[in-house]
Amino acid sequence: MNEHYPFVNPPLPYAYDALEPYIDxxxxxxxxxxxxxxxxxxxxxxxxxxxxxxxxxxxxxxxxxxxxxxxxxxxxxxxxxxxxxxxxxxxGMTNSMTRSQADELYPAIQQDFGSVEQFFDEFKKYALSVFGSGYAWLVLDSNGRLRFVTTANQNSPVTDGFCVIAGIDVWEHAYFLKRFNDRAAYIEDWFHVVSWEAADERYKACMNVES
CATH class of the missing domain: 1.10.287.990 (Fe,Mn superoxide dismutase (SOD) domain)
Structure with missing residues (x-):
């Protein structure tokens, strides 16, 4: 990806069919x-x-x-x-079997959310709460704590000073062909292909910025 104008669309880091059967x-x-x-x-x-x-x-x-x-x-x-x-x-998605590995992010999730189960439940609630088009994000706040935020349309948490770790696109174009208007099913699909290895790298970068 070019760092500045003229920007280009970076290729996907995997084949178009790599996330099947979860993302078509x-x-x-x-x-x-x-x-x-x-x-x-x-x-x-x-x-x-x-x-x-x-x-x-x-x-x-x-x-x-x-x-x-x-x-x-x-x-x-x-x-x-x-x-x-x-x-x-x-x-932030992958077909890799190592997608669940998150050396530093995993203990931070347990600390800030209590358990992985609570983490996923809360993430899903935020993603479902977006009215219309937007995103749900896992971010690091200025106090070095993990939290969830949502943004409408193509707004970004960066504008509000958050450091982004992972995000799910909940515009209907992200899932309509496969899941029609069933956003909950799409979110469950997305949980199967999240690259927590990539999220861990972003978390480490965010922590370096905070420190």
Missing amino acids: TQTMYLHHDRLQQRYVVNLNIILKDYPQLQSLSLEELISDPESLPAEVRQGIINNAGGVYNHIIYFS
């Missing part, structure tokens, strides 16, 4: 190659006429929206957020 092949293709690509194209079109913004990374573009020119602020929030959020979502 056609959904992965349309989600990544059509929807994610459109966010990339739109973002580049917006930034083309704003050279002062072209050296900024995705995270920098969405971290302080109030500093952006008013006429393109919402467009950047929508499209830079769309690219950033999807990169975390796609890179």
